[in-house]
Amino acid sequence: MATKLSRRKLAGNAAARFSSGENKKAILQELAAYLIDTNRKKEAELIVRDIEAMLADAGTAIGTVISARPLSSDAVSTVESFVKAQNAAVKTVVLRERIDKTLIGGVRLELPGHQLDASVKAKLEQLTV
């Protein structure tokens, strides 16, 4: 029986190849084919998270910044600087922006394996607790 490759091994292989500059489309095609072949399509999102985590360790942090209102470019730059300051290994920060009005104010930053919730909503919930 073939040994099942763990998600971390798959993600590690993909992340290493991304970092070395290989063709992104080709890597993703191979990964997709493997997932279909091994009936593991449901793990796609999880593998993406693992890949992002490993890319962060390799110097590229991919994250999502969520705010109640659109952020200015200065604010985005501040967040990027913050991310670099948290981890000296990070050289490049790629941020996706998302709007969530339920946060009321402040931001929530989601990075691979980490999170920073500085939203007003979180602070109100802490008060309730």
Place this chain on the structure above:
Amino acid sequence: MADLQVAELSKDLQAAIAGLEKNEGLQSAGVVIRVGDGVAWVQGMAAARYSEVLQIDTKNGVVEAFALNLMEDEIGAVILGDDSKVAAGDTVRLKGEILTVPVGEELLGRVVNPLGQPLDGGPAINTKATNPVEREAVGVMGRKHVHEPMMTGIMAIDAMFPIGRGQRELIIGDRQTGKTAVAIDTMINQARNKSDVINIYVAVGQKLSKVAALVERLKQEGVMEQTIVVATGPSDPASMLYLAPYAGTAMGEYFRDKGGHALMVYDDLTKHAVAYRQMSLLLRRPPGREAFPGDVFYLHSRLLERSAKLSDDLGAGSLTALPIIETQAGDISAYIPTNVISITDGQIFMETDLFNQGIRPAISAGLSVSRVGGDAQTKAVKSVSGHLKLGLSQFRELASFAQFGSDLDEATKKQIDRGQRLTELLKQPQYQPMSIWEQCASIFAVDAGAFDGVPVNKIKDAQMALLTKLWTDHKKDMQELNKGGDKVEKDSAVAKLIEKTAKAAAKGFEG
């Protein structure tokens, strides 16, 4: 709402971020990928430690869990509480600490769950201190040998299988043989003797009606003020049943480490092993013998090893344990019973046959043992109980010949008669623990032959008459005897007094 300038918003936001840089960093976070049967599987959080508390942000608030399976791709976390609140996709954060419970005097008199939350409808419990649920046992050099008695008030135990402070004595037997009754009487005796021992009763998967009745009885006997009850019912999640003994031990260690003395009752560890088996199977750990995980011995050994007598350097406190194990059909050679027997410092074996014959407490003198023995006995009780075990074991050998009454020689008849009287003497009603002087006087009277003429079915009446007379007419002597420091030697004044009073009391019952 006033018009807000985007620039102001941006400035405020940057200020908020700058402020956060000073105190908060990024928190390690993961996501629930699937949940069911009390177990949440979490992706991410490579920094999670074994047994670390995780906080799951659900729509209904924060639900806590603790990490038990640290695997390459995911973490298996056992949920503390209702798993129906947790959904796939929920964010999980590390709390940064292992599981702790509140500990302290504030818990005395209360009924709590393994997380220290009240179950008795009383006010919230605010303790100054917490203790980790899982903790390493004290090392060799931090211990002292067991030398102080833990009087149970049950004559059969105190005379033949004495328990000391810091000892682990297993109570084992089939269902409905009086195992919990022995533990409760021991707790009641601590209050009666005004000993400084704190009782902690851990109910693992016990019927809540039974726990409620127990609490009520403890209140009636005035024991509840020095007792903590940690209760989990059969409908509680397996994680709570698993944690209960460890949480209770953490509470007991608080008193032990302050130089005090505490008594742990784990009722019962069989249900504890079953709950752990359930958790392990749901965590996909490989099953071993009887489907228990391979570390089921370690489950109990690390729990019971925390009960100890501390050295003088560490305050000389003690934590005594009375674990209870339920057997099936009297089989003490089964997996879990043999595990716990090998861990503890002795066992009290309760037999169904004895119970059905009316011999209660139904303690088997042949199979029970205390590995600490005389070191944990008061001098007074030790001096009178020397012949007790021997007399009973000789009686056991000859018991089958009792039916041949007239065909036996005098010596055999005498041994059988003595054995029958000793057996009758050791019967004791529930909730009536006996003090040191009562035990000494009763055993000495029978051993000296003062009750040889009393019919077996009148032995308890004769005993009662003896004790009443001694207390009424010779209270000071009995109070001195009750201190337990002096031996009751054959020619001593107190021995002669007991013998004389016993013979006088026996006259009214001789056939």
